[in-house]
Amino acid sequence: MSEQPASEDPGHPTMPLEIRDEMIRLGQALKLANLVEDGADAREVIDAGLVQVNGEPETRRGRQLHHGDVIEFSGETMTVVPAT
Numbered sequence: 001m002s003e004q005p006a007s008e009d010p011g012h013p014t015m016p017l018e019i020r021d022e023m024i025r026l027g028q029a030l031k032l033a034n035l036v037e038d039g040a041d042a043r044e045v046i047d048a049g050l051v052q053v054n055g056e057p058e059t060r061r062g063r064q065l066h067h068g069d070v071i072e073f074s075g076e077t078m079t080v081v082p083a084t
Helices: 026-032 039-047
Strands: 015-019 023-025 064-066 070-073 076-082
Touching (some): 026 039
Parallel strands (some): 015 076
Antiparallel strands (some): 023 064
16 A cells, blocks of 8 residues: 555545546546446436535536545545546
């Protein structure tokens, strides 16, 4: 396991979610991370308020995420990072 930055909760480590562009939409990010099967599933969990972005509930599937944004869903925490 890699060392987490001091600002992150050590009891709740994050996984990197690599994106090629500067931005990704929330629904796409959930699919990329294999947390949902498809767009319909993404819409359902987002509409239900089950997804948090940067610690706040997010109900917009089209929410733009940028490098450094943190997504939380279903016990998983991911940080959006540039693809290497």
